[in-house]
Amino acid sequence: MTDDPKGADKSPLLQYMIKDPDTFAHNVAGMIEAAGKAAAAYVEPREKGEAKALMTDEIATVVKTLAQVGDVWMRKPERMAEAQNRLYGQFLDLWGNSVRRAMGEDAPETVEPEPTDKRFRDPEWQENQFFGFLKQAYLIGSRWAEEMVENAENLDPHTRLKAEFYVRQLSAALSPSNFVLTNPELLRETLTRNGENIVKGLTMLAEDLKAGGGDLKIRQSDGSRFKVGENLATTPGSVIYENDVCQIIQYAATTEKVLKRPLLIVPPWINKYYVLDLTPEKSLIKWLVDQGHTVFVISWVNPDGRHADKSFEEYMKEGILTGVDIACKVTRSKQVNTVGYCVGGTLLAVTAAYCAATGDDRIASATLFTTQVDFTNAGELKVFVDEDQISILESAMSAKGYLDGSKMALAFNSLRPNDLIWPYVISNYMKGVEPSAFDLLYWNSDSTRMPAANHSYYLRNCYLNNTLAKGEMEIGGEKLDLKKVTIPIYNLATREDHIAPAESVFVGSSLFGGPVKFVVSGSGHIAGVVNHPSRNKYQYWTDGEPQGEYKDWIARAEEHPGSWWSDWDGWLREQDGREVKARSIGGGRYNIIEDAPGTYVKTKV
Structure with a gap:
C-alpha cells in the first residue's frame, strides 16, 4: 500500500475503505444517539396528539390512483405482457452489456440519464461497474413505470395527472443517489470523514423534525443569516x-x-x-x-x-x-x-x-x-384538487381552522422533487453540510x-x-x-x-x-x-x-x-x-x- 495520498486517491479500492476505524466506531455511536433524538422528535408530538400519526388518507389516495392504472392494464393481458417483455428485454440488455464491460470489452450504456439530470454527475456512475449498473437499472425501472401511466388507455385525464405525479414522487425517492451505500459520492465522503457527516446530518434531521412539530421541515437556506426588516424587506x-x-x-x-x-x-x-x-x-x-x-x-x-x-x-x-x-x-x-x-x-x-x-x-x-x-x-397543482382530496383537506382544516403553511410548502416543493427536496436531503442529512445563505430560498421556507x-x-x-x-x-x-x-x-x-x-x-x-x-x-x-x-x-x-x-x-x-x-x-x-x-x-x-x-x-x- 502506498503512503502517497495522490496514489490512494487513484485506487478504486482504497477510496471505499474506512480510514480510521477507531474514529469511525466512535461516530457510529454518535449516529445512534442522533438517530434516537430524531426518532424522539418525530414520535413525541404524535404521542401528545400534536401531529398526525400517519397520512392514511393521503396514502389511500395514492394507492387508489395507482390501482386504477393497474386495472386499466390488467383488462388487456396481451398489452400487459408486451409491456413486461419490454422491461425484461431492457434488463437482459443491461446484464449483457455489464458482463461485456466486466470482461474488458467496450459496451454502451443501455440507458442514460437526461442531460439536465444532476443526480448522476459523479464520474463513478459511469466508471464503476457496480454503480453504473445501479444507475441504469433504476433508470430502466423508473422510465418503464412512467410509460405505463402515459400509455394507459382510456384513463381519465385527472387520474392520469395524479398517477404521473405519484410515480414521479416514488421514482425520485427511490433513486440510488439518495442512499449512502448506493451513491459513490456519499459513500466516499462518509468513509473519508469516518462517518462524521452522518452524525452531523442526523443532528440536523432531529433539529428540523423538532422545528416542524414532528413533520420534517427541510432547511433550504441558512436562516441565521436573514432577518425580515433588517436585511430583507428594508425599503423605507x-x-x-x-x-x-x-x-x-x-x-x-x-x-x-x-x-x-x-x-x-x-x-x-x-x-x-x-x-x-x-x-x-x-x-x-x-x-x-x-x-x-x-x-x-x-x-x-x-x-x-x-x-x-x-x-x-x-x-x-x-x-x-x-x-x-x-x-x-x-x-x-x-x-x-x-x-x-x-x-x-x-x-x-x-x-x-x-x-x-x-x-x-x-x-x-x-x-x-x-x-x-x-x-x-392550471398546471401541476391540479394534481391536488378533486372532490376526495379537497374533502380530506377540509376535514384537516376544520380541526384548527387553518391549513399549516408546511403543507403548502411541501406541495409546491413536491412539484420539483429532484430540485427542491432530495438535493437538500442529501446535502443536509447525509453530507452533513449546512445550506448556504440564499434570500429567495429563505423566503420560500418562511411559509404562511x-x-x-x-x-x-x-x-x-x-x-x-x-x-x-x-x-x-x-x-x-x-x-x-x-x-x-x-x-x-x-x-x-x-x-x-x-x-x-x-x-x-x-x-x-x-x-x-x-x-x-x-x-x-x-x-x-x-x-x-x-x-x-x-x-x-x-x-x-x-x-x-x-x-x-x-x-x-x-x-x-x-x-x-x-x-x-x-x-x-x-x-x-x-x-x-x-x-x-x-x-x-x-x-x-x-x-x-x-x-x-x-x-x-x-x-x-
Whole structure:
C-alpha cells in the first residue's frame, strides 16, 4: 500500500475503505444517539396528539390512483405482457452489456440519464461497474413505470395527472443517489470523514423534525443569516392601517415628483409579500418607488384559528377594497393602478369584476403577475384538487381552522422533487453540510397558513369548478362577469412556470372585456417576476393582442433582452403620466402605526 495520498486517491479500492476505524466506531455511536433524538422528535408530538400519526388518507389516495392504472392494464393481458417483455428485454440488455464491460470489452450504456439530470454527475456512475449498473437499472425501472401511466388507455385525464405525479414522487425517492451505500459520492465522503457527516446530518434531521412539530421541515437556506426588516424587506415605509386580514404599508417617496395615480400591490396570501422586497438590489418595491410611484402594499395576516371563517369575499373587501380606499384617501386621487401576484392576481381580477358589477370605478388599471383566471389548463397543482382530496383537506382544516403553511410548502416543493427536496436531503442529512445563505430560498421556507373558509372557497371555485371563467362565481351578492372588466390590463406570464403555465395565463387574457397587453418573461414563477433591470438576466416577449393559440403567439412575438420592468413602467405611464409633488406617508389622514415591514409579515408558522 502506498503512503502517497495522490496514489490512494487513484485506487478504486482504497477510496471505499474506512480510514480510521477507531474514529469511525466512535461516530457510529454518535449516529445512534442522533438517530434516537430524531426518532424522539418525530414520535413525541404524535404521542401528545400534536401531529398526525400517519397520512392514511393521503396514502389511500395514492394507492387508489395507482390501482386504477393497474386495472386499466390488467383488462388487456396481451398489452400487459408486451409491456413486461419490454422491461425484461431492457434488463437482459443491461446484464449483457455489464458482463461485456466486466470482461474488458467496450459496451454502451443501455440507458442514460437526461442531460439536465444532476443526480448522476459523479464520474463513478459511469466508471464503476457496480454503480453504473445501479444507475441504469433504476433508470430502466423508473422510465418503464412512467410509460405505463402515459400509455394507459382510456384513463381519465385527472387520474392520469395524479398517477404521473405519484410515480414521479416514488421514482425520485427511490433513486440510488439518495442512499449512502448506493451513491459513490456519499459513500466516499462518509468513509473519508469516518462517518462524521452522518452524525452531523442526523443532528440536523432531529433539529428540523423538532422545528416542524414532528413533520420534517427541510432547511433550504441558512436562516441565521436573514432577518425580515433588517436585511430583507428594508425599503423605507410605514404601516398606516391594519385589520384582521391585513396591514397596509405605504412606502416613502425618493423622488420630488411622483405619478398622480398611486400603485397598490396585492401579493398572494399563500406566501409573504417580501419576495417583492428582498435585498435592495432585487427589490421590485424599491425600484417602483425610485421610478416615482407612490406604492402601497397589502401585507396579509398569518392566520390562526381566529381567522377560520374569513372568506374569499372578506379578503376582497377587507384587503383589496380597503387598500384601494386608503390609497385614494392618502393621495387624494380618485383612481389607483393595481398589481396582483399569483392568487393575489386572481383575487384582484375577482375584485375588478365585482367593481364592474357595482359601478365602483376606482381601479383604473390592473397588472397581473403569473395569474390564472381560467383554470382549465392550471398546471401541476391540479394534481391536488378533486372532490376526495379537497374533502380530506377540509376535514384537516376544520380541526384548527387553518391549513399549516408546511403543507403548502411541501406541495409546491413536491412539484420539483429532484430540485427542491432530495438535493437538500442529501446535502443536509447525509453530507452533513449546512445550506448556504440564499434570500429567495429563505423566503420560500418562511411559509404562511391558509384560513379554512378562504382556502376551501378558492380550491372549489377556481381549481375544481372554474366558476370565475364560466361566469358563475358569486361574491357579495353579485354574479361576476370578466367581460365587464374593461379597464386596461398588463398580463404577465413566465415561460417556465409550472404553477401558472403561460398557456393558461394566455387563455385567461381573452376573458376580459378591455384591452389586454400580454407579456411573457423568461424563467419561472418567481425568478421571471423578480428580475431587476440592473441584473440584465433573462428576456421577455411582446406582441399584439393575445389572440389565437399561445404557441402561435410566442412563435411570432418579439424577444427583448433583460427585464420586463421598464416595459411595464412605460405601460403604466401610458395609462396616466401626470405627475404631482411627492406625498407624505399617511397624507395627513392616517397615522403611522409602525415602520415597514410591520409585524404581520414577521409572524412565524
